[in-house]
Amino acid sequence: MNVLIEMTALSMSRSASCGDAEKLxxxxxxxxxxxxxxxxxxxxxxxxxxxxxxxxxxxxxxxLRTRAVA
Known part of the structure; x- marks a missing residue:
């Protein structure tokens, strides 16, 4: 795992908190x-x-639990 690449990917791909629960x-x-x-x-x-x-x-x-209940 290339830590810098993974950290960059995470920082660029974070969904908004109101986004799709599965993606988040x-x-x-x-x-x-x-x-x-x-x-x-x-x-x-x-x-x-x-x-x-x-x-x-x-x-x-x-x-995921919250999504399943909703």
């Missing part, structure tokens, strides 16, 4: 994968990157 959930999953990758690299920020990955994944799941 997919964006948060991509964000989670990026943070998982950074955590796997190790280093001083490993715990923070892991926490950000979990938060992004959970947010994605919440979006």
């Amino acid at each position: 959930a997919a964006w948060f999953e991509a964000k989670a994968r990026l943070h998982e990758h950074l955590a796997a690299e190790g280093g001083a920020d490993r715990a923070r990157e892991s926490a950000l990955a979990v938060q992004a994944h959970e947010h994605s799941l919440r979006l």
